[in-house]
Amino acid sequence: MPSGRAAAGAFHRVLDSVPPAAGAEVMGTGIVSIALSLDGLETISRILLVIAALMWVTLAILVPLRARRDRARFLGDRRTPPALTSVAGTAVLGTRLTLLGWTWAGIAALVIAVILWAVLLWPVLTHWKTPTVGTSLVLTVSTESLAVLAATLAASEHVDWLLVTALTPLGLGLCFYVFVISRFDMRQIGVGRGDHWITGGALAISTLAAGKITAAAKALATFGHGSGALKDLSVGLWVLTMLWLPVLVLAEALRPRLRYDVRRWSTVFPVGMYAACSFVVGSEARIGAITRFARVWVWIALALWAVVFVAMLVRATSVILGSAAPRAPTPTT
Template sequence: MPAPSSAVWCEQRAPAASAAVLATGTLAVGLDLAGYAALFRVSLGLACAAWLLLAADFTLRLLRAGARWRVQVRMPSVLDGMATAALTTVAATAVVGTGFSSAGSPPLAATLLVPAVLLWPVPLALPPQGGERRGPGTVFARCLATQGLAVLGAALAAAQSAAWLAHAALVLFWLGLVLYAFALARFDVRQMAEGLGDHWLAGGALALSALAGAQLLTADSARLYLWNDDDRGVLRTTTVTLLVLALVWYAVLLAAEFLRPRPRTGIRRWATVFAWAASGAAALAVAAALDVGWLDGLGEALLWAAVAAWLCGAAWTVAAARGGVRAGRVRSRARR
């Protein structure tokens, strides 16, 4: 017996839909770092609109499903899908909040931080339902959510001169790296040759971690005096290492795409768009934090590649949505 449509949506579509919001929000952050103010505001507006649509869609499905949710959440695959979607939504909410902080609206960014923090521990505490089985790129969702909160916390600490936020963000930063190590142990490396998009989260999670480290370095000032020389040295070394590893992942995964082409496009490709956007944003953030001029050029190149990928993803999503509407109309007429 096939699973109900709401269960299928939670298992397969919800994580990818929240990844689309995450990709758009991360792209907005990168465009702000690159100095493209107009494009930054447009992409931030799109990310905010997509976030609202995702929240409304999930709420409507929850209301329509009613008591069936009690049965559906007992399915391991559905529970895993819901947890991944929730964690990706936390990361998406955090990067959208970071965009609002950059746009000069720290109160709105702080407002988004509250639901993200409240939602974060619930799916984080759920044990993976796959047991010892190796999984796809979604195993990195716990790292993504944690590092997303670190990015937003560091941005708000700099904007509001709140040292406690920076120290909380630092704790989340180190926790995110631990979660990445656990996720890497569960990641199925065969996804590099077979994955349909979300395998790029292996590199995207490291890029977001490097962005968090750069934000923590930037948040420091003579007024706050967050880190002493030793702390700053460790944070600096770790951030540079994370960026290098993220770029290595980028090169390896891109080579795998050329060696094993996967022309089929799907909604999971939004995770690929996110990874590209996060790599560009991380390079730009590290360049600014450590005053490494040549990284600016690399960051902009990666960012424009992400813009092109975003446009392709948006075109495919619109086409798929139109196809779904037409199919729905045909079925409706057939029933008559």
């Protein structure tokens, strides 16, 4: 039947359009939801949580089907840093669900995220390319996302050993950041299609991880006076994170990149992460100026999320209807 063939064609176009960095959609939506929750905007936060969960489930269905349809492309994609967005997306969603009180979902997300990270890390590292670009920093983001979720679960369930374990991905993620940024092509700040924002976003999630571990350490009295050093680390990381912000904003002003690209979700995530990490650090360090910044910035994050989300829906509709051919993503998308 013609209608059946048309439906099959539309479905195949959708499969072909799924990029390796698709998990960035969950990351961006999830972190903005977390930031809104930290500001007490629970209703809007939960709406975004539902959207993030639907995105995750959709990708959990589509990615295996895409792998079956084009195994060679799938195997090639899993060797690139964007594949690690599946780790970060899962961990960020798990963090938001844990904050909602769904600890069982957070635990499940942590298990899935750790497995994905362990499976993907080696292929990514053994096929590493330089100079690095924005998506290369997903190596840091995915690792730090494990620390954030582990610390959140440790505080929720009062599990000391999980909190101590969270220190490992925190430190490893920072090492990865130095490794990647020392090889970063600074021209990407001017020509990147959205993923250049991860230069700041990777530090922002490291800041959030340090802040979450600090908060959990205080609640559990795990590290004694060591929690003060963790607080200082989180504040120091926040300062370094903020140094990137004027550079990134100026680059956008000088060279606007208005056409939708899946890598724009790698802008939404850092912008949301700036708000989230500022809420946590401002609270733990008791620095009102940081919290006030977060309360303004969270609305910027929400506005950006809305624009990119609508652009994604328009693009998806075009692909389904066949008015826009699905673009074969490059290894850096």
